[in-house]
Amino acid sequence: MTARHMLVLLAFLPALAPAQEPSTIRAVRAATSVADDPDHPAWNSAPASIVKLETAFPGHPSISGTAVTQNAEVRALATAAGLAIRLEWSDPAADAEKTQHRFADGAAVQFPRDGKAETTPYMGGAGRHVNIWYWNAAKNAAENLWADGFGSLTRLPAQDVRASGRHADGRWRVAFFRAWRSAEPRAAGLRGNTPIAFAVWNGANDERDGFKAVTMNWQSLQGGR
Amino acid sequence: MSSRQLAMVIDLNKCIGCQTCTLACKSQWTDRDGREFMYWNHVESKPGKGYPRDWENAGGGWESGAGAAGSGGDKLKPGRLPRLEEDYGIPADFNYDAALFQEGEQPLRPMQPMQWGPNWEEDQGAGEFPNGYFFYLPRLCNHCTKPACLAACPRQAISKREEDGIVLIDPSRCRGYRYCVAACPYKKIYFNPLAGRSEKCIFCYPRVEKGIPQACAYQCVGRARHVSWLDDKAGAAWRLVHEWKVALPLHPEHGTQPNVYYVPPLSTATFDAEGKPTGTPRIPADYLVSLFGPGVQAALDTLRREIARKEKGEASELMDLLIAYRHGDMFRLDRLGSQP
Structure with missing residues (x-):
């Protein structure tokens, strides 16, 4: 984090609402192979946690505006093969096309690489990087990324995260899946209980990059392997 | 700011709007892989909305600051993203087979309806007969000294060499x-939806590194484009910009300090009601000032004075430079040989 980014953060801190109790997302064991199917019946057996989303710290003068999405429903399933996480949120229009002037909807799941909540959930920091699973409606696929501060987001060599989304009845359902073990040394461990954070982008509102709705602090994922 | 700056000067009195530069660029860089709609270099007719449509009202650049004129402030102005169909124009296919190889008289035309394109307003211009006027304005990335695109990028993806x-x-x-697309007041950065990233004129750096001029400049049949280092006192850029002060930046009010300069267009006199020439140039002075800033009048005066000299058979270094008797004299890219 640069000095300027720190200043941006500090400028926003007083405006922060009192830290909310983090939601607990309990991963339920599922016998079937759910993978990244957002409509798999096994999701019905997982309890839904509602996470509150707010406009992220801008982090750069180019980023401005108020993000649209205010909450998301999160479920998690622990299968023999790996961890599946599903985000569901309200969005009347599916923006699944990237044109010259339009942005696509998106969603992301973020983990601290070291599994510790001391890592900042705002894109990580120096020496404490985060692993991000990013889904974009235009590609309807996942990207496995890491970051250690604003502006540092980088694609990881091992792309072993899958994601798939479906838009129906004014809602997106996006399921992420990764095997328990990853060949990527910078990937999150997914062992035991781990901090987890979420982000949603509404393309129709020109949301992209740091212009997004996020959980303002780490949530808790329980029941990882 | 870089330690040296390669600059281009385009003489608008010599541009004939043939689009050879446009095609030289397109066939080299933008005829494939999602770039088909892009024109890193294009020539538009002025006055007009240009390309992308209405780019002069699409925002971007720097808020004017307290500094010297043209130096800009330190806050970016908001800008909007051009649309494909309405502002750039779709890269339409043409009915070549029907027009060229089938029986009957079929005109060559796009196979999909088009709403806009580069130089859509070809030769339209402004003014009423017999005093209508237009001129051509070739445009490319200005490789600005204070690039708004660079400042707008939160990822440090843009650099100035x-x-x-x-x-x-x-x-x-x-x-x-696409913060860069919005921030560029010239709208010379394009988003490639296929690649998922933004792209722009690279000033033909692979050619420049070998001492070869940019494709647009080298191919110009009108010998309208000069390329040299801005600090090379023997080069055309220094001589036309700083010595003769006849080459001016486009829309300097945006504060980005562009490094493509233009020799403004002279124009013939308007006719009065009796059909007699008035002596007033038909391209309004205030319109040229709105494009090239307050230096226009002095530049045009210098050009007229030097043309008059040449017409009288006197010597004019400026005219010789602009005429460019030898094609090779228009380009001085050698890094070592052209140190000031």
Whole structure:
């Protein structure tokens, strides 16, 4: 984090609402192979946690505006093969096309690489990087990324995260899946209980990059392997 | 700011709107892989909405600051993203087979309906007969000294090269957020939806690194484009910009300090009601000032004075420079040989 980014953060801190109790997302064991199917019946057996989303710290003068999405429903399933996480949120229009002037909807799941909540959930920091699973409606696929501060987001060599989304009845359902073990040394461990954070982008509102709705602090994922 | 700056001067009195530069650029850089709609270099007719449509009202650049004129402030002005169909124009296919190889008289035309395109307003111009007027304005990335695109990028994906001032987007850093597209007041950065990232004129840096001029400049049949280092006192850029002060930046009010300069267009006199020439140039002076800033009048006066000299058979260094008797004299790119 640069000095300027720190200043941006500090400028926003007083405006922060009192830290909310983090939601607990309990991963339920599922016998079937759910993978990244957002409509798999096994999701019905997982309890839904509602996470509150707010406009992220801008982090750069180019980023401005108020993000649209205010909450998301999160479920998690622990299968023999790996961890599946599903985000569901309200969005009347599916923006699944990237044109010259339009942005696509998106969603992301973020983990601290070291599994510790001391890592900042705002894109990580120096020496404490985060692993991000990013889904974009235009590609309807996942990207496995890491970051250690604003502006540092980088694609990881091992792309072993899958994601798939479906838009129906004014809602997106996006399921992420990764095997328990990853060949990527910078990937999150997914062992035991781990901090987890979420982000949603509404393309129709020109949301992209740091212009997004996020959980303002780490949530808790329980029941990882 | 870079330690040296490669600059281009385009003489608008010599541009005939043939689009050879446009095609030289397109066939070299933008005829494939999602770039088909892009024209890193194009020539538009002025006055007009240009390309992308209405780019002069699409925002971007720097808020005017307290500094010297043209130096800009330190806050970016908001800008909007051009649309494909309405502002750039679709890269339409043409009915070549029907027009060229089938029986009957079929005109060559796009096979999909088009709403806009580069130089859509070909030769339209402004003014009423017999005093209508237009001129051609070739445009490319200005490789600005204070690039708004670079400042707008939250990912440091845009850089200005230290050795020649060329502004480049690093495709491995760009994630297609398009703050740069909005920030460029010239709308010379394009988002490639296929690649998911933004792209722009690279000032033909692979050619420049070998001492070869940019394709647009080298191919110009009108000998309208000069390229040299801005600090090379023997080069056309220094001589036309700083010595003769006849080459001016486009829309300097945006504060980005562009490094493509233009020799403003002279025009013939308007006719009065009796059909007699009035002596007033038909391209209004205030319109040229709105494009090239307050230096226009002095530049045009210098050009007229030097043309008159040449007409009288006197010597004019300026005219010789602009005439460019030898094609090779228009380009001085050698890094070592042209140190000031």
